[in-house]
Amino acid sequence: MGSNPRVIVIGGGFAGLGVVRGLRHAPVDLLLLDRANHHLFQPLLYQVATAGLAAPSIAAPLRHILRRQANVTVYLGEVRSIDTGRRRVDTGEGSFAYDYLVVATGTRHAYFGHEDWARYAPGLKSLEDAFGIRARILNAFEQAEMADDEAQRAAWLSFVVVGGGPTGVELAGTLAEIARHTLKQEFRRIDPVRSRVRLIEAGPRVLPAFPESLSGAAQRQLARLGVEVSIGRAITAVDNQGVRIGDDFIAARTVLWAAGVAASPLGRLLGAEVDRAGRVQVGPDLSVPAHPEIFVAGDLASVTSAAGPVPGIAPAAKQMGAHVARSVQARLAGRASSAFRYRHYGLLTTVGRMAAVADLGWLRLGGLVAWWIWLLTHIYFLIGFRNRLVVLIDWAAAYFTYERGARIIVRTDQLE
C-alpha cells in the first residue's frame, strides 16, 4: 500500500466490481472486501439451482478477474462493523482505514417477520443457496420414487414457489420443464410429468415491474408450461409438509421462496435514512448525505431517477458502480461530483423454454422472440463476464493455459 487515498469497496457484485474497474487508472489504493471469493453472474443463478449449469460456469474468482489491476487488493472477509466517525471497517479478522468507502452488499431474501419459514422455504441469492435448492428439488423426485404411500408420493411431486417476481417465475417455469422433459423416462414407479408446480403471488399479477400486458403474457406462458399460477392470495404458514393459504392447505414437500428482499444490514450502519426494505437513501451522486466520503451502489441503494425508482437489476448496479468511480475521481480532483442518471435499457425475464417477456420501453414482447432476446443478451454478458459461454474448454484449458475453471470456494460451513 502506498500513500494514495484508500478506497474500500465492500461487495464484489456488479456494483462493487463496477467501482473497482472504474478506478483502475485512478491514483488510489483499492481494497475490495467480499465474504465470497467469487463474483457471481446472478441473472443465471436460478440455472445452478435447477441443475442446468455447473457453479463454475457463472462464478469467477474476484482476484482472477482483477489480477491485472495493480491498484486493488482483494480480501476475503465479512464486514462486521463500520465506524463512520473514525473511518474504519472491521471484518473481525482485521480493521481497515478508508478515505472513501463504497458499500455494495446488495440484498438478501426476506421473510417479513416469518424468519422461521427459511428452513422450509429456502431463498436464492448465493451459490450455497443454489446448491441447497438443487439438492431439494432432485431429492424430491428420488423420495417420490421410493414412497409407498400415494399421498406422500403426491406431496413429494408437489412444488410451490412463493413470489411471482422474476426469480419465482424462472424457478417455476424451469421446475415445470424438469418435470415434463428432463426427467421423463428416468423413473420406474412415478411419472414426473404428473408433478404439480404452483406459483403463489400475493399481489394482483406476476412480474409487477412489467406492464400489465406482459404480466398476462407471462401467466399464459407459465400455464402452457404446466405451472399453476395463483394470484392475489398470500401464504399464511409454511412447514415441511406444505403451505397454508388462509384455510387452504397445499401439501408440498418442496417450497421455494422468492417473495421479497431485505437490504444488507450494513446499510443501517451508515447513519443514513433507509427505506422499508433497508435500502439506503443516497444523494444524487450516490453518496450518503451526512458522509460525502461514503457511497452506496447497487441493490442496496434507494435511488429515484427521472423515470421513477431505479430497479434492482444488473445493468442498474453496473451503472451505479461506474458512477461512484467517477464521483470518487471528481472528489479526488477537487471537482463537484455529478448526479447519477440511470439509463434504462429495459426489463427481461425468462419464463421457461422458449418463453420470456421483454419490455424495452419502445417494444413489448412476450414469447419466442422475447426468449431469443433474453438468450442472446445473457450469452453476450456471460461472455463479457468470463468467456464462459465457452464454459467448455475448461478441461483442455486447464492443461494448456494453466487456468482452472472451477476455482470457487463453496462455503461449506454455511450449507445446511
Place this chain on the structure above:
Amino acid sequence: MGSNPRVIVIGGGFAGLGVVRGLRHAPVDLLLLDRANHHLFQPLLYQVATAGLAAPSIAAPLRHILRRQANVTVYLGEVRSIDTGRRRVDTGEGSFAYDYLVVATGTRHAYFGHEDWARYAPGLKSLEDAFGIRARILNAFEQAEMADDEAQRAAWLSFVVVGGGPTGVELAGTLAEIARHTLKQEFRRIDPVRSRVRLIEAGPRVLPAFPESLSGAAQRQLARLGVEVSIGRAITAVDNQGVRIGDDFIAARTVLWAAGVAASPLGRLLGAEVDRAGRVQVGPDLSVPAHPEIFVAGDLASVTSAAGPVPGIAPAAKQMGAHVARSVQARLAGRASSAFRYRHYGLLTTVGRMAAVADLGWLRLGGLVAWWIWLLTHIYFLIGFRNRLVVLIDWAAAYFTYERGARIIVRTDQLE
C-alpha cells in the same frame, strides 16, 4: 416388478454399474441402491478437489445413465444391514428381498486407528470430500494473503500430502502447479510461488504398485514440479497447525490424507473372511464362499489372479462387474459359473503437468509420453462415460436437448 428373480446391486461405481449393464438383457428385476444419486468418474476426482473441473463434468445421475434399461430401478439410500439368512437388505427407509445380491461399495480412506486426524487431514473419495478439499486449498491462499505474521503466512502456504500412492502424487503435483502457475500474479502481499508442497510417504518409495524405476521417475518429476518428497518416515501426529514426524514438526495449515484405504463396512456383514483392510475374500467366480447367491465386485473384493492380487483400479472394477453379471446369468441358466480372470492393461498415474508414469507391462514410461497416454486414455473413457469432454455445450445443450448438465445432488448434510 414382475416375477423375475430379484438382483440387488449395492453401489453405482464402476463395478456396480458394470453388473447392472451386464444384466441388461437378462430376465431379472434389478434394484440398484446407492447413497449418492450419481456415478462418479473417480480417476478425475482429484481434479475437482483441485478446482480443475466442475463436479458435473465427472459425475452423472445414475438414473440418467440407466434410463433406457427397463429392468433396473434406481433407489437412493444407504444400506444399513444385510440379512444373508432371510436374503433381505435394509436401508432404514425400506427393506428389500433379493435372490441375488451384489455388493460393490468400494473403499473409504482410513486413518488406521487415528480417526481423530480426519478433521485435520481430509481424504478424497466423494464429491463432498472434493468440495471440502477445494475450499481448504483455496482458502489457505486467501488466509496467507491476509496474515500479518510471517510465520502464520508461511504455515498457510505450507501444504502436506500424506501418502505417496496415485492420489497423493496427483494431489501434490497439482498443488505445486496451482501455486506456481495458476495463482501467479493474483495476490498482492504473498507470492504463491513461495508455497511449499510436501509429499510424505512412510514406505520406501512413492507409487509402490509401480516398478521401482517408475517410482524413481515419479519422484524426479515431482521434484521438478516443486514438490518436496519425504520417504520412509511416517506421520506421528496431525493437528490444525501441522504434522509431526517423530521429533520433527512441519507447520502446515493444509494437510491432505491419501495414506490408506479401508473397505466399506458392508463387507463384514456377509459372513465371509475379510483381509486386514476389510476386503472380502471371494471365491473364483467372485461369489462369497458360504453364499453362492452373494457376489462382491470392485475394490471391496479381495481377489488374486494368476499375476497376483488384482489392483483397486477402475478397469479391474469394470471387469469384475461384467464377470458377476455373467456369473448371475450362468446361475439363472443352471450352468456352472466360471472363474474370474483379470486382464491387466497396465497402470497409469499422472504426476502433474506433462508428467506421468505408465507401466504397460511390455513398456515402462515416465514423462511426457506417459502423460499423453494418460491424457488420451482419460479423455477416451470420460467420453465413453458421458460425452463430457464436451463438458462444454452444457449451456446450449440444456436448452436444445432438455438435458441438464449439473444434476448432481451434493449431500450438503455431510459437508462440514
